[in-house]
Structure formats: C-alpha cells, structure tokens
Amino acid sequence: MNERIRVEKSILSENDKLASAARRQFLDRSVVVLNLVSSPGAGKTSLLEKTLQALRTEIRIGLIAGDVQTENDAERLLKAGGESVWPLVTGGACHLDARMVNTVLDGVDLGKLDLLFIENVGNLVCPSSFDLGELMKVVLISTAEGDDKPLKYPAMFRRSGLMVVNKTDLLGMSDFSMQRVIDNARSINPDLEVIATSCRTGAGLEVWFAWLKRLLSPVEL
Numbered sequence: 001m002n003e004r005i006r007v008e009k010s011i012l013s014e015n016d017k018l019a020s021a022a023r024r025q026f027l028d029r030s031v032v033v034l035n036l037v038s039s040p041g042a043g044k045t046s047l048l049e050k051t052l053q054a055l056r057t058e059i060r061i062g063l064i065a066g067d068v069q070t071e072n073d074a075e076r077l078l079k080a081g082g083e084s085v086w087p088l089v090t091g092g093a094c095h096l097d098a099r100m101v102n103t104v105l106d107g108v109d110l111g112k113l114d115l116l117f118i119e120n121v122g123n124l125v126c127p128s129s130f131d132l133g134e135l136m137k138v139v140l141i142s143t144a145e146g147d148d149k150p151l152k153y154p155a156m157f158r159r160s161g162l163m164v165v166n167k168t169d170l171l172g173m174s175d176f177s178m179q180r181v182i183d184n185a186r187s188i189n190p191d192l193e194v195i196a197t198s199c200r201t202g203a204g205l206e207v208w209f210a211w212l213k214r215l216l217s218p219v220e221l
Contacts, residue, residue, distance in 0.1 A: 015130055018098035022105060022133030029110040031062075032216055033118065035132050037156060038140035039149070040122030043166040045073045046199040047140065047208070048117060049080040054209055056081050059216065062116040064088050064104050066096045073119060084113065095126035098133060114216060124153040135215075136161040143167045143174070147181035154188045162193045164208065169198040 026033050036044050048063060055061065062084040065074035074087035086104045088096060101118060110116075118134060120127045128137075139160040141149050144167055150157040157163065163185050165178065178196065185192050195211060197204035 012129065015098045018102055019131035019133040022098060022102055025105065025110060026116070026133060026135075029113075031110050031113050031116050033116045033132075033134045035118045035120060035127075035134035035137045036140065037120045037124065037127050037137055037160070038122060038142075039124050039145065042122070042140040042142040042145065043199055044119050044122070044140055045076055047164065047166065047197065048077055048119060050199050050202075050205055051117075051209070051212070052077065052080045052082050054205070055212070056083070059212070060084075060112060060114045062086075062108065062113040064096075064101065064116070064118045066090065066100075066119055066121050068092060068094070068121055084108075090121060094121055094123050095130055096120050096132060097130045101132050115212065124149070124156045128153070128155040128159055138162045138164060140164045140166055141181065143170045143176045143178075145176070147176050147178075148184060150181065150185040150188055157185050157188045157192065160189070160192065162195065162211070165194065165196045167198060167200070168196050168203055169201045 038044050052061060061082070063077050063082055064086050065077055066088045067073055068090055071087040071089060074085050077085045086108065088100055088104055090096065090100065096118065118132055137160040139156055141163065143165065165181060171178065182194055185194070195204060195207050197208055
C-alpha cells in the first residue's frame with residue numbers, strides 16, 4: 001500500500017511540474033485557459049459549438065478536444081467555425097494530463113489566442129486530480145443526471161470555479177431539482193458560481209457568454 005501511494009505522488013508531482021510550465025506560457029501570452037469537465041453526454045461539445053458561433057468574431061478561441069478513441073468532437077468544433085482546433089486522443093486513458101496537453105502545445109501559437117478551452121474526457125473522477133495549467137476548471141452537469149452528482153464526486157466540484165447546469169429544457173421531465181443541485185454543490189464549494197443553460201433553446205447562453213467576456217476583461221483582446 002505504501003509503495004502505491006509513493007507512485008501516485010510521483011505521477012502527480014511530475015504532472016504538476018509540467019502544468020506549472022504550461023501555466024507560465026499561458027500567463028506570458030495573456031491567454032485565459034479553461035479546463036472543461038463533465039460526465040459523458042452533459043453537453044461540453046454543444047456548449048463549445050454555441051460559444052464558437054457567438055464569439056468567434058470577437059474572441060480568438062482555441063480548443064483542445066480530448067477524447068478516448070475518436071476525433072468526433074474536434075470535427076464538430078471545426079464544423080461550428082473553429083479555426084484553431086486540436087484533437088487529443090488518449091487511446092483509452094480516462095483523463096487528460098499535462099504531458100498530453102504539452103504535446104499539443106508544441107504546435108500552438110499562443111500569441112494568436114485570447115481564450116483556450118481544454119475539453120477534457122467525459123469523467124468526473126480522474127480529471128479532478130490532474131492540473132493542466134488552466135486558470136480554472138469549469139464543471140458541467142446536465143438535468144438528465146442526478147442532482148446529487150456534486151455529493152458523489154465532491155473533488156471535481158471543490159476544484160472548479162464555475163458549474164454550468166445544462167439541458168434546462170428538460171427540467172420537469174425527471175425529479176432533478178435545480179435548487180438541490182446548487183445547494184449540494186455549494187455545500188462542497190461555497191464560492192462556486194452557477195450558470196444554467198440550454199444549448200437546444202439558447203436559454204442562459206448569453207449569461208455564459210457574458211461570464212467569459214468578464215473573465216477576459218483584464219486581457220487586451
């Protein structure tokens with residue numbers, strides 16, 4: 001057991017060194033980096049598609065699209081108008097790590113970006129432990145999931161700065177309670193910001209776009 005703990009610490013220590021180096025690059029180039037995390041099917045790619053369609057003429061957006069086996073998400077983002085999209089296929093790994101991200105960054109001109117999204121693999125467990133050099137983790141949950149998700153996966157919600165509750169057009173189709181999910185999340189992270197959206201109807205998307213613009217406001221666009 002002790003040996004396992006030492007190995008885990010070694011892995012995370014090496015990851016943190018690489019993440020710190022990436023963070024210095026981002027800060028030097030004034031690029032805001034968000035690590036987008038969720039369980040599968042919550043709507044990360046849909047939210048990014050809507051973001052590209054609305055903001056690509058105002059903000060220079062880059063996207064690293066993580067996936068276990070395919071480049072489907074990257075292809076969707078390109079079709080949505082993404083001009084700087086890099087697929088990152090893990091080949092079976094359940095999360096992105098700083099080494100994978102740094103491999104992609106070797107071919108990225110950060111000077112041409114204002115905002116970089118890292119779309120993580122759909123998983124609320126492993127990605128919570130791995131720093132990618134981001135400014136902030138943004139966690140998505142959908143109303144098609146349980147409103148107890150924050151209690152079941154507390155590390156992810158504790159380490160995130162914003163929770164997006166997506167698929168609000170499905171409210172009322174199940175026992176999911178918006179108030180309960182917010183209360184559960186803030187019982188873990190009292191400072192967690194919350195935005196409710198529906199990529200299908202467009203509800204709440206303007207709030208999300210405004211939040212992104214505020215985050216970028218110290219940066220000269």
